[in-house]
Amino acid sequence: MSDLRIAVMVKQVPDPNLVEISEDGRLMRENVPSMIDPFGKMALQHAITNKCQHHVDAISMGPMQAQDVLRKSLEFGADDAYLISGREFAGADTIATARTMAAFLSMRDYDLVFCGMQATDGDTAQVPSELAVFLGFNIYSYATSIDLENMTVTQSYERADVVSKLSLPAVITFMRPPHGCVQIPSMTDYVSALKKEIKVVGFADLGIRMCDTGAKGSRTKVKSVSTIIPKKKSTEFIDGADTVSAASAIMKEVKG
């Protein structure tokens, strides 16, 4: 496939090694150096490694400081960068975030939207699927590699890797960096990034309503955060080749 338009969603997150959690469960981001969210960076690396003649945009939603991660994305070789930023977007939960970003993406005619499988601050993993729903795109989650020449994507299903034919347009979430990928910007990409501007997109540019975004567009509110210590559970795998006998095995298990 030639000349695809790829959007890579990158988020600015506080360095997980340095961030602390307050007593009320809030991430204390103040004065903590931020970085490009590690899974988002993997998505970017997949886009750059497969770039060829395709066009790659890096997109972030966040405060003006999030320009740093976009600048970084440009240094890694993204063609253009957009920051969705404004007071109206503050306090957005996953659905309001996805709706806002979808409004922007739908204006720009992308074939592919690359995301990290989850961001390391919120850890919800909800935004990519919600994006796919709002955009009406297919979704391929937990991808480990992508081949844009043969249009295939490999997803990790815990016990098996599944290779699928890629059907466009699609959202893909990545959980691993590409093999042998570039870890440091090349000098030439670095220099071309110097000459590029990060375009800032505001509320008025998106044509959405106040009740679709920010705290007002959110359906959830974080009350508190706590660490859950998982109870030890044993998992039994049932052979699913014969669905009927698998189903009856499950029923037997459930009924006791």
Next chain:
Amino acid sequence: MQRFTPDPDSPYTIDECKIRGRADSVSVPDDEEELRSEIERCFSSKTPVTINAMRTGLCGGGVPDGGEVISLERLDRIIGIGRKEDGYFVRVQPCVTVRTLRDTMLMKHIDGLKDVTEGACDSFLKDQRKFFYPVDPTEMDSSIGGNIAANSSGPRTFKYGPTRDWVISIKVIFSDGRTVRIDRGKHFASGKHFSADVDGIHLEFDMPSYDFNTNVKNAGGLYSKDDMDLIDVFIGSEGILGVICEADVLLAEWHPLISNIAFMPDDTSALSLIKDVRHDPIIAPEFLEYFDSGSIDLIRRVSDSDPTILRPPEERCSAVFLDMALDDTIADRYDRLFDLIRKNGGDPSKSWAGHDQDDRGRMFEFRHSVPKSIFEYVASLKEEMPALNKMGTDMSVPEDKSDEMMAFYRETLDSFGLEYVIFGHLGNFHPHVEIILKDLEDLRKAREAYAILAQKAVDLGGSPSAEHGIGKLKRDYIRMMYGEKGIEEIRSLKRYFDPEMILNRGDMIE
């Protein structure tokens, strides 16, 4: 104060050159007073004392040959901040590490520090500028006291000079326990003769008659210049004249840097790029290092087993590392750099650039993996062959002799059939040649080759020890520089400050 008898494999009887010494006891003073009384006790009982700081030394300076080890590890506090002209200085205990000092100052985490001059801490906090300690002896876990004792330098010496240039005051404990504070700019020699009253103590002595070579990076023997400052007698004295128990070091104003690694097709093209870049006024590199293709092969092997280390290109190549100031002129610097890389056969699109902490940190780990993996390799062979030690050169020559020396390294080591890699500070014409020893026969050959190389460096007007010092490992080489007479003069100066000859016995002179 803790005192104990060290085990045969105690960390207190070895440093990073991996020579194992022996000691009857180790003491770890909690403060300066305990340090002083321990030194006095050793003086009265004529017990030899070896000073240990972070033991990252590479020439056996801190390796004891009997007697007592005094470890300074608990004297590791940053004491306070002072103001000097437009900048600042920091007062430290000797075992503050370079890393701690750098991070504390850059992040301005100065809670609890004292004002060494009135209002200095407050003014430091409010100052919009950032400051850092610019001497970087590669090994960030080495101590400021150790750095002063060795007059350490490193890749940033290319721009900032060695440790000596940043030390403005020291407090020294002599072997009999007397203690003096020596401030820079207060006491000078007349010719080579000192006669000074310092802190109520009259000091009168002669410096060695040789003229210390400052045309090249040099850590070979005691510094001696006409009309020199008293403080410089102790900087680089490797602890043989006294123990540094406090120091004031200047800070430099920080500015952002961008690190670059240019991969070049072979060693010749990398060396040629270095020549082009070194004095280029547009690029104005602040750091310039060379890694031959053997070093890059080594990093590739390291990255096979350690995925956190960046992987170099798969095709055989050499590399040039350089840092540039990240300012408004950066695009012009790159235009010029790209021209020079291309002119020498390289490809900027296959080279790396990065300015944030993450990228620069990873590039630092990339280059540090060469010496580090060699240290680990030697340490792993040591069990089988305890007599083995690391054999790396640390020689510098004047600029116009750099090519001749580089060719001589290869010729000599090839003629001995030794395996080696060449990397390091070519900004100051001072590469490290690490000989990769496989057995004791290699060690014998390497020692022979080393002496030939050191003599060549001296003949070319250079130093057999540019930055690591002499310690116990390189005593023969200062004989090459100063002859018997020079060594006798060093000995009589030592006897003046340390009449029982107890301090760091066996270092620099026998």
